[in-house]
Amino acid sequence: MLRLRVGFLLIAMVLSVFAARLLQLQGLDSESYAEMAAAEGAVTVVLPAERGDILDRNGQALAQSVDGLMLVADPQMTRDQAPEIARFLSRQLDLDYFQTLTRLRKPDSRFQYLARQVPAAAVTEALEKADTLGFKGLASRNDPARDYPGGDVAANLVGFLGTPDPRKGTHPLAGFERTFNALLAGQDGSAKYQVSRGNRIPLAESTVVAPVDGRDLHTTIDRDLQWFAQRVLRQTVEDARGDSGLVVVQDTRTGEVLALADHPTFDATRPLQSPKGDLGSRAMSDIYEPGSVEKVLTMASLIDAGLVTPHTKILVPPELHRQDRVIHDWFTHGYLRLTLAGVVAKSSNIGTVLAADKMAARTLGDYLSSFGLGKVTDVGVAGEAAGLLPSGTALTPQTKDRIAFGQSLSVNALQMAAAVNTIANGGVYVAPSLIQGSARARGGQVVGTDETTTHRVVSRRAAHQTMLMMERVVDPEAGVAPGAAVPGYRVAGKTGTAQRVGEDGRYDGTFTVSFAGFAPADDPRLTVYVVVQNPRNGGGGGSVSGPAFSRIMGYALRHYGIPPTGTQPSRLPVEWRPR
Amino acid sequence: MSSPAVQVRSRVPRLADLSVARARLSVVPRTTGPASTMPFVLLVTVLLVGGVVSLLMFNTSMQQASFTATDLEQQAATLSAREQSLQMDLERLRNPQRVAEQAHRMGMVLPAASGFLRLSDGSLLEPGPVTNPVPALRLRPLPPPKPEILLPERVVVQAGHQRAGGDTSTASPAAGPRDGRTGSTQRHDRG
Numbered sequence: 001m002l003r004l005r006v007g008f009l010l011i012a013m014v015l016s017v018f019a020a021r022l023l024q025l026q027g028l029d030s031e032s033y034a035e036m037a038a039a040e041g042a043v044t045v046v047l048p049a050e051r052g053d054i055l056d057r058n059g060q061a062l063a064q065s066v067d068g069l070m071l072v073a074d075p076q077m078t079r080d081q082a083p084e085i086a087r088f089l090s091r092q093l094d095l096d097y098f099q100t101l102t103r104l105r106k107p108d109s110r111f112q113y114l115a116r117q118v119p120a121a122a123v124t125e126a127l128e129k130a131d132t133l134g135f136k137g138l139a140s141r142n143d144p145a146r147d148y149p150g151g152d153v154a155a156n157l158v159g160f161l162g163t164p165d166p167r168k169g170t171h172p173l174a175g176f177e178r179t180f181n182a183l184l185a186g187q188d189g190s191a192k193y194q195v196s197r198g199n200r201i202p203l204a205e206s207t208v209v210a211p212v213d214g215r216d217l218h219t220t221i222d223r224d225l226q227w228f229a230q231r232v233l234r235q236t237v238e239d240a241r242g243d244s245g246l247v248v249v250q251d252t253r254t255g256e257v258l259a260l261a262d263h264p265t266f267d268a269t270r271p272l273q274s275p276k277g278d279l280g281s282r283a284m285s286d287i288y289e290p291g292s293v294e295k296v297l298t299m300a301s302l303i304d305a306g307l308v309t310p311h312t313k314i315l316v317p318p319e320l321h322r323q324d325r326v327i328h329d330w331f332t333h334g335y336l337r338l339t340l341a342g343v344v345a346k347s348s349n350i351g352t353v354l355a356a357d358k359m360a361a362r363t364l365g366d367y368l369s370s371f372g373l374g375k376v377t378d379v380g381v382a383g384e385a386a387g388l389l390p391s392g393t394a395l396t397p398q399t400k401d402r403i404a405f406g407q408s409l410s411v412n413a414l415q416m417a418a419a420v421n422t423i424a425n426g427g428v429y430v431a432p433s434l435i436q437g438s439a440r441a442r443g444g445q446v447v448g449t450d451e452t453t454t455h456r457v458v459s460r461r462a463a464h465q466t467m468l469m470m471e472r473v474v475d476p477e478a479g480v481a482p483g484a485a486v487p488g489y490r491v492a493g494k495t496g497t498a499q500r501v502g503e504d505g506r507y508d509g510t511f512t513v514s515f516a517g518f519a520p521a522d523d524p525r526l527t528v529y530v531v532v533q534n535p536r537n538g539g540g541g542g543s544v545s546g547p548a549f550s551r552i553m554g555y556a557l558r559h560y561g562i563p564p565t566g567t568q569p570s571r572l573p574v575e576w577r578p579r
Numbered sequence: 580m581s582s583p584a585v586q587v588r589s590r591v592p593r594l595a596d597l598s599v600a601r602a603r604l605s606v607v608p609r610t611t612g613p614a615s616t617m618p619f620v621l622l623v624t625v626l627l628v629g630g631v632v633s634l635l636m637f638n639t640s641m642q643q644a645s646f647t648a649t650d651l652e653q654q655a656a657t658l659s660a661r662e663q664s665l666q667m668d669l670e671r672l673r674n675p676q677r678v679a680e681q682a683h684r685m686g687m688v689l690p691a692a693s694g695f696l697r698l699s700d701g702s703l704l705e706p707g708p709v710t711n712p713v714p715a716l717r718l719r720p721l722p723p724p725k726p727e728i729l730l731p732e733r734v735v736v737q738a739g740h741q742r743a744g745g746d747t748s749t750a751s752p753a754a755g756p757r758d759g760r761t762g763s764t765q766r767h768d769r770g
Contacts, residue, residue, distance in 0.1 A: 060673070066663050067659065119663065120656075120663070121660040121664040124660060147670070149670030149671050149674055151674065151676065153674070224675050227676060227679075231718065232716065235716065238717075238721045487692035487708060488704075488705075488706050554692070558690070563697070
């Protein structure tokens with residue numbers, strides 16, 4: 001019995017020691033042990049979410065993400081071999097020899113960037129080679145890169161990213177990259193696990209929060225058409241010695257913007273080499289007075305209200321004295337007998353004002369507002385200007401006279417293109433869009449083709465008759481812009497040569513020349529709008545923008561395989577004879 | 580008188596004899612030999628050793644799998660990096676600017692007009708006549724203009740003809756101020 005008791009006592013004592021030790025480990029020192037354990041081979045890595053691509057309408061990349069690495073050096077280790085390493089890197093990765101050499105020899109430093117955002121494959125290959133050559137002190141770190149394969153193609157819309165901050169991550173600076181960052185960026189994940197000699201220990205504790213990759217942004221832009229529009233525009237602006245220019249190509253039926261070109265623009269792969277003013281889209285952020293292109297909106301409104309027809313006879317005087325000033329035409333003439341179609345074909349301001357006299361100022365303002373003027377198109381481009389459409393007390397009879405032929409109101413290019421597109425689309429306004437499907441922009445508004453709205457502005461008949469008048473503009477005899485014709489196709493269009501408002505708010509003697517039109521005229525599929533600011537070669541809407549319109553429209557029609565309709569163009573009389 | 584007692588007494592030993600005879604145990608011969616402990620020990624040993632060995636092997640294979648996984652992950656990362664850089668190269672090759680320059684070097688030009696072949700009835704839509712000659716598309720920007728100081732002074736000779744411009748491509752007056760082509764009148768305040 002005694003032996004048994006002693007045995008139990010011994011066991012109890014041993015167990016008490018165990019319990020005490022357990023209490024110490026788990027209760028009192030647990031945190032320090034946990035820290036020691038965590039420090040021993042535990043690794044936490046950020047699993048970067050892949051940024052979504054920005055694609056054109058055919059899925060071609062306008063901006064894509066690439067696994068990137070940064071190449072870093074420890075100068076204390078590289079100093080001795082600096083010239084050899086610099087020569088090797090300048091050959092392998094195309095780095096600047098002298099800059100690299102300086103960094104490899106930097107005194108009192110243990111960390112130097114040698115190259116950033118280099119595609120991972122190139123850095124890995126270089127490091128492997130450096131290893132075999134015996135170079136020490138080089139390393140790589142994660143540094144996601146963004147590639148813009150098109151360079152300047154659609155750069156005005158796509159925007160660009162700044163150099164990523166090691167802590168804050170990507171840094172979108174402009175364009176869709178910035179507006180739709182929430183959609184593109186995704187959510188970084190993280191993984192925590194135990195590592196022994198570079199290998200993950202199986203069955204050890206590990207936690208993984210999977211990254212959520214960013215979503216791709218599908219735009220309505222057609223990369224090839226966008227490129228072509230940009231090249232034609234650049235040539236046009238350069239040849240006319242203009243300040244800037246822009247092109248809008250819109251699908252008539254859906255309102256999708258197929259190309260939106262700006263010149264000058266920038267190379268998205270090297271954004272900082274361009275002036276700051278070129279880093280956005282002037283087509284969206286700049287407003288200007290549209291000039292005679294606006295006349296087609298006035299005419300469509302007048303016809304829709306039943307006040308005139310294309311055959312309405314107008315006697316156009318050499319000049320028109322109005323309340324506070326004299327209205328001139330762009331060409332000197334005596335008394336002209338023009339039909340309404342003739343007024344459009346010859347782009348007569350006086351004729352337009354006389355025709356618009358039949359309509360009240362407010363009614364005209366309402367029509368123009370319905371055409372989308374004075375309101376932002378809200379297609380997802382930040383910094384869009386709404387334009388200026390006088391209303392209320394600002395809409396005096398004198399203002400209305402000038403609005404009728406496109407002065408004293410200002411628009412952005414997409415607004416104007418969408419307004420002309422309304423005539424092409426049988427009188428129904430289609431809200432333009434730049435994003436396929438739908439996406440939430442930075443401001444919280446949802447934009448895209450899914451959100452497209454339409455409303456009727458003028459009757460189908462009014463739109464058709466306006467189209468017939470616009471067809472006379474490109475007629476070699478009747479019209480002022482034969483250069484805008486597209487061989488084989490029926491084209492309806494309108495020139496514009498508007499005075500530009502200078503810095504001080506006055507007309508400064510420079511011009512905005514433009515051409516807007518659509519084809520095939522009797523079954524419109526595409527609307528193209530070309531604007532050149534301040535041409536210095538003395539050209540107007542017909543001679544500067546017209547040929548550019550013709551080229552871009554011709555290319556787009558071929559590109560989309562739209563055949564000519566084969567019907568005869570309109571022969572509306574432009575003049576009338578007294579009986 | 581004593582007979583019943585004798586009867587009882589004589590009956591009791593008989594019963595006792597019987598029960599004694601019944602109760603007496605006799606040694607029964609063994610049918611089997613003593614049970615061996617060896618199989619049980621063997622079984623336990625085999626189970627124990629097998630368990631330990633398989634645990635070791637399992638652990639080893641887990642470690643091996645971990646090495647392989649690390650290797651494969653590295654390989655996957657390298658391959659996906661290579662795939663991405665190839666994709667990048669491909670996108671650069673497909674860049675419309677590069678394609679256009681290549682086509683230009685090969686002597687290709689953009690058509691001014693094109694015909695259409697209608698597949699439904701096999702008819703050919705002839706391309707329309709090209710009235711406006713189209714200049715070649717310039718693929719590269721013009722070099723930046725020379726500074727004014729390098730340009731020779733211009734000599735302006737007044738010739739009485741009109742220069743092209745205005746809303747038409749034919750002719751427009753250029754002698755006078757260019758204002759008022761669309762605008763209402765000479766320089767004036769805005770609205």
